Structure formats: C-alpha cells, structure tokens
Amino acid sequence: MAVYIHQxxxxxxxxxxxxxxINLLAEVRYLQGKLLGKVELLGFELRNEANLxxxxxxxxxxxxxxxxxxxxxxxxxxxxxxxGLDYKGKENKDRHIDGIVEMMxxxxxxxxxxxxxxxxxxxxxxxxxxxxxGMYKIEVAKWRTGEMQVVSGVMGKEKIHFEAPRANLLESExxxxxxxxxEEQKMDDLLKAGVAHFWxxxxxxxDDGNGRIARAIADMQLxxxxxxxxxxxxxxxxxxxxxKSYYQILEKSQKSSxxxxxxxxxxxxxxxxxxINSDGIISKVITKHDFMVKNSPAITNDRQHLVITKLLDxxxxxxxxxxxxxxxxxxxxxxxxxxxxxxxxxILLKSGSGGRSTHYQLNTKE
Numbered sequence: 548m549a550v551y552i553h554q555x556x557x558x559x560x561x562x563x564x565x566x567x568x569i570n571l572l573a574e575v576r577y578l579q580g581k582l583l584g585k586v587e588l589l590g591f592e593l594r595n596e597a598n599l600x601x602x603x604x605x606x607x608x609x610x611x612x613x614x615x616x617x618x619x620x621x622x623x624x625x626x627x628x629x630x631g632l633d634y635k636g637k638e639n640k641d642r643h644i645d646g647i648v649e650m651m652x653x654x655x656x657x658x659x660x661x662x663x664x665x666x667x668x669x670x671x672x673x674x675x676x677x678x679x680x681g682m683y684k685i686e687v688a689k690w691r692t693g694e695m696q697v698v699s700g701v702m703g704k705e706k707i708h709f710e711a712p713r714a715n716l717l718e719s720e721x722x723x724x725x726x727x728x729x730e731e732q733k734m735d736d737l738l739k740a741g742v743a744h745f746w747x748x749x750x751x752x753x754d755d756g757n758g759r760i761a762r763a764i765a766d767m768q769l770x771x772x773x774x775x776x777x778x779x780x781x782x783x784x785x786x787x788x789x790x791k792s793y794y795q796i797l798e799k800s801q802k803s804s805x806x807x808x809x810x811x812x813x814x815x816x817x818x819x820x821x822x823i824n825s826d827g828i829i830s831k832v833i834t835k836h837d838f839m840v841k842n843s844p845a846i847t848n849d850r851q852h853l854v855i856t857k858l859l860d861x862x863x864x865x866x867x868x869x870x871x872x873x874x875x876x877x878x879x880x881x882x883x884x885x886x887x888x889x890x891x892x893x894i895l896l897k898s899g900s901g902g903r904s905t906h907y908q909l910n911t912k913e
Contacts, residue, residue: 552801553712553749559723561742563808568738571815575737578822579773585829586779595632596832598777601825602626602655606647609762609783612790617644623860626652635853646673647759654763655778658770661729664721667752670763674756685754690717695751708798711751720750728764736772740765741814742807749801762786769818780825785817793817835859838911845892850875851885855894858909865898865906 552558586594606622620637625648627634639645650670668688678687686692695711712720724746732739748761762783770776786793800810838859846852854871872882886907889895899905
C-alpha cells in the first residue's frame with residue numbers, strides 16, 4: 548500500500564480542482580498586475596533599489612526557513628556587488644553567502660534559460676562550497692546516492708514525516724521533472740510555480756539544500772510569470788512567517804492523493820500575502836530616497852553618509868557615539884562632532900535621558 552504520493556501508480560500526474568482555484572488565482576493576478584504597474588512608476592533607480600531590498604529578504608528568509616541565520620548586511624554587500632550597485636558598507640567575504648546570492652540571481656535574472664541537471668548541480672555547489680552541511684560532509688553537485696527521510700525529534704524518539712523516492716530512481720525522476728519544467732504548457736504560470744515547488748521538494752534529489760533550491764525554482768517560474776528579471780515580492784519571507792503551516796501542508800499533501808488542490812490553495816494564498824506585503828518594501832525604498840534627496844546637500848562627509856544609509860536600511864539597536872565611531876572607524880571625538888553636526892542640521896534627533904542611555908535616531912518628521 549502506498550504511503551507517500553510518489554509511490555502512487557499515476558505519479559507524477561498531478562491534478563487539482565479548477566473551481567477551487569479560479570477566484571483566488573484571479574485575485575493574485577490582479578494584485579500582481581497592480582504591483583508591477585506601481586513599480587513601473589518608480590523609475591530606474593528606485594526599481595533597482597526595490598529589487599535589491601526584495602532579494603535581500605529572499606536570501607535571508609529562505610535560509611532562515613532552514614534554521615540558518617545570515618547577516619543581512621553581508622547579504623546586501625554581496626547582492627550589490629553582483630548587481631554592480633554602489634555600496635559603501637561592510638564588504639562580504641563569506642563564500643557561502645556569495646553562493647546563495649549567485650543561485651538566486653541566476654534563477655531570477657536568467658529565468659528564460661532552460662533548467663538542466665548541470666545548472667542545478669551548479670546551484671548546489673554554490674550552496675555548499677566547502678562540500679559540507681554544518682559539520683557533516685555531503686555529496687555535492689550530484690544526485691544523492693543514499694536514501695532520504697525527513698525526521699524530527701530526539702534520537703530514539705524520531706518521527707518520520709516523509710521518505711523521498713529511492714536513490715536509484717532519481718535520474719529518471721529528475722528527467723521527468725526537468726522535461727516538464729522546460730516545456731511550454733497550457734497551465735497558468737503561477738500554478739506552474741506551485742507545482743514545480745511541490746514536485747521538486749517531493750523528489751528531494753540532493754543530500755541537503757532541497758528546500759532552498761525548490762524555492763529558487765519557484766522564484767524562477769514566478770519571474771517568468773511577472774515577465775521581469777527583477778523581484779518585488781518575497782515568497783520566502785512569507786513562507787518563513789508561516790513556516791509551521793508550510794511544513795504541515797507539505798507533509799499532508801505528500802501523504803495524500805495526486806490531487807494537490809490544497810497545496811495550490813496554500814501556495815496561492817502565500818503568494819497573495821507576499822505581494823500585499825511588498826508595499827512595505829516599496830514604501831521603505833521611497834522613504835529612503837525622499838530622505839536622501841532632502842538631506843544629502845547637508846551631509847558633510849562619507850562617515851555621515853554611511854551611518855545615515857545604515858539607519859535607513861534598518862540599523863539594529865540604538866545608534867550611540869561609540870557605535871558611530873566603530874561603524875566609521877573613527878575616534879569618539881570625531882564621531883561626536885559628526886553627530887552634533889547632524890543634530891544641528893535637523894537630520895538626527897537626540898533620544899534617551901542622557902549619559903550612557905543617550906542615543907540618536909533619524910528625524911523623519913516633515
């Protein structure tokens with residue numbers, strides 16, 4: 548008796564109930580068009596900035612889903628360098644971060660190219676440049692040769708959530724998947740993104756990194772659906788915000804029939820929320836742009852520009868004189884002079900009750 552969906556006789560001939568998807572799909576399509584129209588009005592510079600902010604979220608949150616926390620500042624540096632954008636902050640020297648960024652950019656900027664096993668092997672190599680996942684050595688840039696289970700719980704009390712197809716089936720499984728993905732279909736592009744995500748993560752062809760690559764494949768297909776090679780909403784951010792239900796619907800669907808309507812409903816609702824929440828990214832970009840246009844003439848030096856940019860990008864914690872000095876590699880006296888100058892010009896506001904509690908924030912009032 549089949550336990551998992553890939554063991555069913557008709558696998559991988561998925562089906563769904565169009566009547567249960569049509570209204571939701573129409574709503575997502577409307578929001579998608581509305582967002583792309585809004586982005587088009589931003590102009591070249593702000594579109595690039597919105598794309599950068601979205602990609603940062605995508606890279607950071609896709610890794611966070613897997614329990615890996617990346618430094619957003621280093622991710623910003625890596626993406627900016629790869630896109631040829633101006634960036635004066637801390638330089639990224641982490642090859643692992645560069646690899647994740649390279650995979651995401653290849654998926655979205657080259658969405659018109661075929662997805663092949665060699666391309667996937669390249670992504671996998673980029674994710675694991677040292678050939679290890681944490682402390683463990685893994686097979687890199689090849690289909691796994693061992694069996695794969697998704698397990699939780701402590702040793703001796705493990706719970707098996709899913710068993711992937713056997714290793715000796717992977718070559719034919721991936722040939723079927725890649726042939727389907729690269730062929731033109733009558734299927735809606737957004738539905739295809741949902742099917743592709745589910746199909747790939749069910750095959751689970753690699754030793755590790757399957758979730759991140761599945762999300763990159765979905766983003767690749769969503770880029771095709773948007774007909775742009777820039778990203779203005781982050782599915783990974785929304786999935787991470789609802790991670791528990793993400794794993795629940797995957798497990799439920801992987802133990803069910805080939806009718807994946809429930810998974811597609813979940814995927815489209817997640818996509819809808821991601822598009823709605825993109826307003827936050829666009830608002831942040833516009834606020835940053837307007838603030839810099841207004842205040843740039845009064846910013847005296849590169850140190851001030853660096854710190855103000857960091858505050859606009861989402862500086863964690865409170866800005867103090869000592870943090871300013873550390874960020875700009877300057878003395879405390881120089882930091883205090885810079886801060887005093889910015890306060891006098893109305894760019895910074897002084898907060899706190901004095902002494903060590905004194906900190907500074909941007910004056911975003913009109």
